[in-house]
Amino acid sequence: MFRVGIDIGGTKIAGGVVDETGRIIEKVRVDTPTDTVELADAVVNMVRHLSLHHEVVATGVAAAGFIDRDRATVIHAPNIAWRNEPLKAIFESRLGMPVAIENDANAAGWAEFRYGAGRDVDHMMMLTMGTGVGGAVILDGKLYRGGHGIGGELGHVRFTRDGLPCGCGQNGCLEQYASGRALQREANSIADAGGIGAGLAALRAEKGTISGPAISRLVLAGDEGAVEALRRVATALGEACGGFQAALDPELFVIGGGVAQLGEDLLGPVRLAYETSLPGYGDRPVAEFAIAQLGNDAGLIGAADLAVVEA
Structure with missing residues (x-):
């Protein structure tokens, strides 16, 4: 039994035929x-193409934004001009098959829970460190969406009062302190300060900017400034996880996104900050931390699976 998963990103749409494993x-x-009509056409054409040689029973579409609890309407999308857009009805009328709409971070988290780093637990939280911080919550083996369908927005939990402005309209959200963009901001700040920032400053002078992959390379090379930039964002993430543990008590935190490619260089300071901010540490069970396993395919795999599992 095949299903199609579609993952709509800011620059690319990825689609795939996924089997039951x-x-x-x-x-x-x-x-x-960029045009929403053309975008819908692109998704429909992609599903039709993928269905030519496979018996597809359903389609799942993952996109960034607030999705209602019926997985039918995009209430608000940050990067696409969708406002209360009834995507399920639109796609089902054109494709003639069941379609489910899902938040992209939820889809990725579900994929990791079912087939990746979280497949051996029942309670899991996933945080993706990309441009922002995406989140997904799995409780008792079920994807948690909340009363209106838009729960699990972990990147928009307020991390500090009167903090940095966020694209969601608030200030001080976690994603301003624990994302790939935050890593670049910290790296630039350290480069400006001199001292251990000399390597970062030299990189910026040569390239004109300090990219995330370049910071990662410097971290792996042991550059003190890059390591300190990573420590700052990892500390923010770990402190937030301590709060999430107090509220939801997951068995496992799965960390994804571009920054997660640093593996233990990232998880070491995350664990330290988590432990030092955890209520009752030393007398209570603690969660494990793991790097996501499915990479950029997680969103389409999760969307495809949810289209059938929760049908």
């Missing part, structure tokens, strides 16, 4: 159109 049978990618 979470394996991708066929995969395609196209650029993301």
Whole structure:
């Protein structure tokens, strides 16, 4: 039994045929159109193409934004002009098959729970460190969405009062302190200060900017400034996880996104900050931390699986 998963990103749309084990049978990618009508056409054409040689029973579409609890309407999308957009009805009328709409972070988290780093637990939280911080919550083996369908927005938990402005309209959100963008900001700050920032400053002078992958390379090379920049964002993430532990008590935190490629260089300071901010530490069970295993395919795998599992 095959299903199609579509993951709509800011620059690319990825689609794939997924089997019941979470394996991708066929995969395609196209650029993301800026026009919403053209975007819908691109998704429909992608699903039709992927269905030509496979018996597809349902489609799941993952996109950034607030999705209602019926997995039918995009209430608000930050990067696409969707406001109360009835995508489920639109796609089902054109494709003639069941379609489920899902938040992209939820889809990725579900994929990791079912087929990746979280497949051996029942209670899991996933945080993705990309441009922002995406989140997904799995409780008792079920994806938690909340009363209106938009729960689990972990990156928009307020991390500090009167903090940095966030694209969501608030100030001090976690994603301003624990994301790939935050890592770049910290690296630039350290480069400006001199001292251990000399390597970062030299990189910026040569390239004109300090990119995330370049910071990662410097971390792996042991550059003190880059390591300190990583420590700062990892500390913010770990402190937030201590609070999440107090509220929801997961068995496992799965960390994904570009910064997660640093593996233990990231998880070491995350664990330290988590432990030092955990209520009752030393007398209570603690969660494990793991790096996400499915990479950029997680969103489409999770969307495809949820289209059938929760049908």
